[in-house]
Amino acid sequence: MTTFKDSSAPGIGEASSHKLNLAEIFEALVGGNLSIRITAYDGSAAGPVDAPYGLNLKTPRGTTYLVTAPGDLGLARAYVAGDLELVGAHPGDPYEALRALAGDLEFHRPSPLTLAHVARSLGLEHFKPIAPPPQEAVPRWRRFAEGLRHSKTRDAEAIHYHYDVSNTFYEWVLGPSMTYTCAVYPELEATLEAAQENKYRLIYDKLRLKPGDRLLDIGCGWGGMVRYAARRGVHVIGATLSAEQAEWAQKAIAEEGLSDLAEVRHSDYRDVRESNFDAVSSIGLTEHIGVHNYPAYFTFAREKLRVGGMLLNHCITRPDNARKNKAGSFIDRYVFPDGELTGSGKIISKLQDIGGMEVVHEENFRDHYALTLRDWNKNLVEHWDEAVDEVGEGTARLWGLYMAGCRIGFERNIIQLHHVLATKLDPKGGSDLPLRPWWDA
Template identity: 45%
Template sequence: MTKKTAAAPRLAEVLAIVLGTDEIPLRLKAWDGSEAGPAGAPVIEFRSRRALRRMLWSPGQLGLSRAYVAGDIDAPGNLFASFAALSSAGKFAQPGPFRAPTAREFGTILKNAALLGALGPNPAPPPEEAKIVRAGRRHTRTRDAAAISHHYDVGNDFYALVLGPSMVYSCAVWEDEGTGLEAAQYAKIDLVCRKLGLRRGMRVLDVGCGWGSFAVRAAQNFGVDVVGVTLSGEQAAMAGKRVADAGLTDRVSIRVQDYRDVTDGPFDAISSIGMSEHVGREQMPEYVARLRGLLRPGGRLLNHAISWNAGPTPPDPNSFIPRYVFPDGEMLGLAEMVGALESGGLEVLDVEALRRHYALTLRAWVRNLEDHWSEAAHLAGEGRARVWRLYMAASALGFESRLTGVNQILVQRPGGDEPPLRRTGWV
């Protein structure tokens, strides 16, 4: 009788090649009940041969991500511990495009796949992978609208489960680690309002207004009139309802509109919170020029954006997040963003780094998602819920490892009133 080949040791050999390590930093459980890897290590479970086939065809982050989204693999224990072990191992710990296996390494993967009966055609990507055409010119109005719709038009009820009552989808500002998510999000909005110097009667543009949280709070607490623009129809519908429920329709206007099409300036201040990551490096001069043109002399712009902290090597454009989460998104380094704002004729008044704050925010969102997992999977589909779980957990680890950061950059159009002598005017 032929002895059956245990799957886990073979999978461990494949995974070590994919990760670029001599030994895997995980306890690996296979579909046949076999196990391999160090005892007590974080657990990754391979549920089917299809997971191995995905690694054969895409031996890197993308193959593993597709397998996770499809449910072919799972992290049944401590999610953050399992993902941290993966992301800190070998090639995964290096920023930039993923190095493909050598011919000899690929031969080893192929042999193990054959022994385990995993050979076959390339499995179709999970349907949650972005369908946006990945050719042609990026950041046209049409393609940007499709990219935004892919990410934000997932369902307002789903986002409500993840984000909580504040409905704020950007880094919160935490007084300490015990601060609640809602309090931290409202503290962030208030901080932005103070940095912008908002006063009663001012007219404010909120670029990428989301579900209207900044617009409503700024109007209620600071007495300003707000125009909020977003490319997401679902966001705009909910934001408009929240404005109406707050009795602010005479002071807050929500539009489905590209920022490049806003022509009814000038504005006394502009907030751009978590939006400029969608603009793109090549379009950044136009972004700065258009927002500067919409500001009155002396008006302030607050640009709140994720930054790439890993040096000159950019993120891999074919990795999980560009394909599943933020199609066409681009993170600029802090120096590059400051340079773009200054080159566009804006004076930098203040820069505040909030990297640790975003890690806390993302962990809170993951807790919300896991606490409401069944409902979230029902609302958006299990694959989409798994995308969000993977991306938010991996992003939290990225901020904790200093691979990424997030910064609020406050700038002013020259002319008009001088800013305060000290930043105590807005802290």
């Protein structure tokens, strides 16, 4: 158990009666080996004076957020509300500061005496919970008014929370492709637009699509895959639970003259009645449906396919199959309410277990998602003033924080991104696929 008796900060030892200032408290909680500079509204400071990045606690409200929700949730509340500042970083892309901070935020487990010392120094008023920033979703236990987790009603509300922010805001962050999923970079120097186009090309080729085929794109977003396939003569139905996405996509389809081939519906994918598709693509949907729903989800996809049809599942995953499925507090309350992640092995096994489908290929695009997030943060910085005018500074700060933090997660193998490709077998277990992969990687 850590006691902090060897800390360089004065008065942190358990036996001391010295009242800790805010910087000393932070130093106590992280063990006293800071690489960033900590400053606070009480005038205290800790860490290297010449550190390129720092953390500035600006208000007592920020202290209350940090104390009442230790960890990433409290940090997010204080940062989104403007009570905590990442010094040396643009709020649209705080990646470098977060990476430096992440090296310090390996919190020790203080002893009860140390915690009591911290509590006496802070004062009891900071331990009384206060209202979070307005950008925060209600906790899971309060969402039952919207239905059971992953019911149609509650899924629709979760998608509305994240995706119906502002199409204009998304245009600035995502760029012309309006694609909010991992790109596939043909080389490190590729632009975001080239990488997104390459991603759609790769999925199109993996699915063995050709002019005249029929594609169902579930969770289609703003219709990037829908329009890519339709431009090549494929008949496509896309489904999204976001009304703003559907409206934007239908307008884009009409403007490109693709209305005779493509349609995006404001609909739960479970309400699509058509079947006998040549392919089903699911690009960034599985994260939202809940792991316990995988069997029903993959059964739905199988029943929509003709014999010999292809399924491509593109999904953020964990690096193993043993960790809990639920997202952490910050992601659940500020980014993807009710989101769940698991390992690629569990996705594959659930797909195999429904019967009638054969997994023929899978691959990991973890490094590509880090690059994608880098470019989204860059776009947000370039359009920062417009973004703040459109959605408010708190929401803009939230997006900068979320994307930069996720970039670190992909770089450190905390999360991954996998393609799983499968085909629907004939009743005797046969398929007509080539012996080796038929696409250009």
